[in-house]
Amino acid sequence: MRYTAQDIRLGNKDAFRMVYQLYHQKLYYFTLRHVQSAYVAEETVQLTFIRMWERRESLSPEVSISQQLFRIAKSIMIDLLRKEYVRDRHMGVFSEGQERESPAFDLEGKEELERVYFYLEHLSPVRRHVFRMSRLEGWTYQQIAEALSISPRTVENHVLRAVSQLRKALL
Structure with a gap:
């Protein structure tokens, strides 16, 4: 169709x-x-x-x-x-x-990173784990799927939703 x-x-x-x-x-x-x-x-x-x-x-x-x-x-x-x-x-x-011209630059970067990690902790445990494996540890969707015994499509959905949730929270 x-x-x-x-x-x-x-x-x-x-x-x-x-x-x-x-x-x-x-x-x-x-x-x-x-x-x-x-x-x-x-x-x-x-x-x-x-x-x-x-x-x-x-x-x-x-x-x-x-x-x-x-x-x-x-x-x-x-x-x-x-x-x-x-x-x-x-x-x-x-x-x-x-x-660096201002120590505030370091502080702003750290604060932003803390915000990301704060909102990351508010994701569901599985979504957070999948997101960390994908984005922070550099695993491929296929590797994550095999490690967690889920489909690559499920991995992709978790990552998409995590990115969407984080983006909304940070904006």
Whole structure:
């Protein structure tokens, strides 16, 4: 069966799953080709599908789902690259041996990290464990799935939901 943007707009989870299966890999390689970073590519794809589902009511029934997905991915990719550039620029200034201008910089970074860990502790135990394995320890979804005897899809869902919950909590 072929699903349309209208199906997703109406909250059809089967349509969303089908679109996810059809476009996950295509979006990943599209992004990877542009950013040359597996991490940024995977993050872009995950955020693309999260954004599409969260804003499904705004999907246009006249425009193909493919066009809309790639447009969302492009926007997210640009945002992530911009953030990475700013972070790298700031870190580059400090890694060249220059003194930090303000001790508040250290304090702000520590406070932000403490906030992340605080909200991380509020995730369900399984979701927190899966998120830590994936994001903090660098395990692949397949490795996590095998270690915890769950499917890679379940791992992916836990990570997507954890990222979404953390993002909402931090904003």
